[in-house]
Amino acid sequence: MNRKIPHICSFAAGLSILVLSQMPACAYPDFQTFITKSSGRPVNCAFCHAHSDGPDGAAPGQIGRLTPAALERLGRARAAFEPGVDVDSPILNAFGNHIIKSLGKRKFLEIRTAPEQLAVLLPQDSDLDADGIPDVQEYRDGTHPLNRNDGRPLLLLKHNFQKNLASILLTMAATAAGLFGLRHLLLGFAQAMQLEEATEEKEEI
């Protein structure tokens, strides 16, 4: 009896792979088009998906490469119609999962025709990459919400300056101290040179 269980499991997994691979892989280009148009920055599927070419295909992060366990997680994420479900879809990245968890699949599908709504409906204070720019702002700017090196330069400057203020002040103090010391060292050498010259002149006289 127990021996049959693995067979049943592998049959179910195989069946689900077959069913899921026949289903259309729903990437939503409406959002991508909106971001590119509003921000002027080109973006790709990696904004929300695990793979930059989207969910179709057999590369890591795409449906063709999913293990039975990953397919199960995908199924759960696809069934998360209401907000608040802790989804972990293997074809989405952390931002994609964050969208589904915050809005639910139903609401997400509803706003496809008005993608600008996503920036209003997502939690305003969430900052997944901790770069100081909220995810909704990154969505509007076309910068990646999971890449702390990607963001509007001035906003990154403001955030990183505050974050590294102690290091900056210490470096300023060290540079100033170094220059102060170097200046006095050089002035000292120059005075010694003049003194030497004066002594030589006196000796000549």
Add this chain to the structure above:
Amino acid sequence: MNLREIVQKIEAYLAERFPTGKLNYASLVEHKLVPVHKLSWAYYLGGLALFFFLIQLGTGLLLLFYYQPTVSDAHASIEYITEHVPGGALVRNLHAWGSSAMIAAVIVHLLTAFAMKAFARPRELTWLTGVCLLGLTFALGFTGYLLPWHQIAVNATKIGLQSIEQIGQYLPGRMAAWPSVIKETIQGEPSVGQATLSRFFALHVIVLPLCMAALLGLHLFSVQVHGMSQGVDEPPRRYEKFFPIFLIKDLSLWGIAFLALFIAALCIPFESFYAYPLFEPFNPKGSTPDGIKPEWYFYFLYYPLELLPFWVVLLVSTAAVVVLLLAPWIFKNTSRRTLRLLAAVASLYLFVMTVFGEKIYQLFKH
């Protein structure tokens, strides 16, 4: 003229350009003076370029400990440096910001040296080595751009190498094949791949820095023995001592430049100026992402290439290089006032193309 006279002439020429008699403590330190006038600030630019070069050497050496020059590992090693090596992101950013700062400093140094007629006799060879150093700096920028092996790096390099090949159609006879040969030699294989990366790595890390060090040595030697050029048409009324006054000011500027570079590298990732898909690993089977273009310091050449026929850009840039190389002889009798005007026009062109190049391109293309 017999051989002896020719040799004597060459000797005299070199003796005037490299007066080794001045290689003593008194000439180089004790009695060396720097003119003080309205363009004195330009005397600091060469030192600033040297400072950025030293930063590049230091940060480049540190990056070498982790960087892997293979198409399979290059991008991953860069990500490893940025995300996992302590201080790696700072060092990498210092290298990226430093390269731009160095190129900017070298360009402004060249323009001000031109405006101040710093190429006038006996400083012709100082000027020539300076122009070659500018070329080497651009070459370092071009070869270094490919090393991270991301989308923009590989695709921009492809465009750059294609431009070399295009030159062939304007050359006569057998010479028409030369650019293709040069391109294939640099590329190392039919398309940009492992051989290209290996060659660019060797050029960027060994060949070009060694050439740079040799030329820089000659340039600095020449600058030291001749001292600062007069810089203005009317004789300067005031001078200051090179040691210690000018040197202290120079080192203070290095300190300020270091702080500016440090803050920029710590707070603004260089990549933030571009769209993130451009920094994904290069995928030879994938489509080319939008927004591929060279680094900002090639815009003055890139946007004209996009807008004008290739032969026009080729002709103008060849003429510009020839004029730069022969400046000491072409502008021998030109006043500094005229040179300042020419330098201002060149600066304006570079500024407009660098800052507004894309807007101009869109205006004419759409």
